[in-house]
Amino acid sequence: MVGKAVPGVTLPIVNTEGDWYVVPLPSGDRAYVASWVVETENPLRYVVFVDTTNLRSGPGLDYDIVGKAAPGDTLPIAAVEGDWYLVSLADGNRAYVANWVVKTNLDEGDVPKVYIYHTHNRESWKNVARNAKGSSVDDPEINITLVGGHLGEMLNKAGIRSLVETTDFAERLRVQKLGFSQSYAESRKAISKAKKANPSLAYFFDIHRDADVPRKNTTVAIKGKNYARILFVIGTAHPNHAANQKLAEELNKRLNKKYPGLSRGVISKSAHQGNGEYNQSLSPGSLLLEIGGANNTLEESRLAAEAFADVFSAYYKSLKVK
Known part of the structure; x- marks a missing residue:
């Protein structure tokens, strides 16, 4: 155990691993919390990477590549901009990925x-x-x-x-x-x-x-x-x-x-x-x-x-x- 969160504390979810959420700490480190002991504000949506995929600084192919995701990686979706997902990275930063190269955990409907x-x-x-x-x-x-x-x-x-x-x-x-x-x-x-x-x-x-x-x-x-x-x-x-x-x-x-x-x-x-x-x-x-x-x-x-x-x-x- 690396720490405790008191009632009412809100932390962003930067990743999921099975039934556990990965959350950033003020120190810059990461910690895990069980999904069954917390509530999320909205249904958690995340992308699943099928192939090695470029992560970009903006919603378009003209933006710089800021990283890569490996097959099997999952990242939570923070926002949707046109055909691009804004995803939260493990280090607390964010990047964009095209929706046509990934799958999501939720069906379109x-x-x-x-x-x-x-x-x-x-x-x-x-x-x-x-x-x-x-x-x-x-x-x-x-x-x-x-x-x-x-x-x-x-x-x-x-x-x-x-x-x-x-x-x-x-x-x-x-x-x-x-x-x-x-x-x-x-x-x-x-x-x-x-x-x-x-x-x-x-x-x-x-x-x-x-x-x-x-x-x-x-x-x-x-x-x-x-x-x-x-x-x-x-x-x-x-x-x-x-x-x-x-x-x-x-x-x-x-x-x-x-x-x-x-x-x-x-x-x-x-x-x-x-x-x-x-x-x-x-x-x-x-x-x-x-x-x-x-x-x-x-x-x-x-x-x-x-x-x-x-x-x-x-x-x-x-x-x-x-």
């Missing part, structure tokens, strides 16, 4: 890839909303969160693990005495927290219901059923919006191919036309989806969510076979 949230979470429909004064069509219970939740269910059934944010942002604004214009700042806090806790997240869908648009413009009949149409909104007030635009256009194309007329297209908005950013600077996989409008129904919107889940699942899985 075991880590969340999609985060669904609702910046304007109380958006509802005229036929059910308890608050339908002026331009507001809101309800604290029957609202757009039921659509996002259904989307999450469909993606999870398709094998794409998804997280659905349940925070009542409208209530947070009320408690803090903040205006409606601060909605995106509030949802941004939730996104950032989710990203930190789940570095595997790659897609972020903000689900909305469009305004009081004529029903004929937001509804389409497909095989005898009415669907709420989907509009993609891309904010251009950040330098990397082209990646968001590319994703939206690809899904728009796929939607209209399999569900003709379901998509209303892709529109861009600058800071002069709205928020302009919509938290999309946080990830190239961020999209804002307007599902139907105030004159649609919950059921029509749920059908649209099912169609989007169908198309996105096919898109996502197509990336895995390239």
Whole structure:
């Protein structure tokens, strides 16, 4: 025995050996602790090296090689950046390794890839909303969160693990005495927290219901059923919006191919036309989806969510076979 840790002490895990964690000590030495006597903040994920593999100083082949890992080595994953894992080394330092040259201890479906949230979470429909004064069509219970939740269910059934944010942002604004214009700042806090806790997240869908648009413009009949149409909104007030635009256009194309007329297209908005950013600077996989409008129904919107889940699942899985 080389020492004791008191209750409440937190130490990073730099490696695993069977049922034991390797942890660094303040002295610079390492020690072992049994996995069954401690709790970890997140499920431990690690890479397993199959061949001798280069470790790099950054997430790309242009970065310097800072070391090598031997076949059979395992290193814990500290973060995910695109196609690269940031791993913790035994000496306490960190390095990057490409995800296509290693295996992980978790299957792809075991880590969340999609985060669904609702910046304007109380958006509802005229036929059910308890608050339908002026331009507001809101309800604290029957609202757009039921659509996002259904989307999450469909993606999870398709094998794409998804997280659905349940925070009542409208209530947070009320408690803090903040205006409606601060909605995106509030949802941004939730996104950032989710990203930190789940570095595997790659897609972020903000689900909305469009305004009081004529029903004929937001509804389409497909095989005898009415669907709420989907509009993609891309904010251009950040330098990397082209990646968001590319994703939206690809899904728009796929939607209209399999569900003709379901998509209303892709529109861009600058800071002069709205928020302009919509938290999309946080990830190239961020999209804002307007599902139907105030004159649609919950059921029509749920059908649209099912169609989007169908198309996105096919898109996502197509990336895995390239």
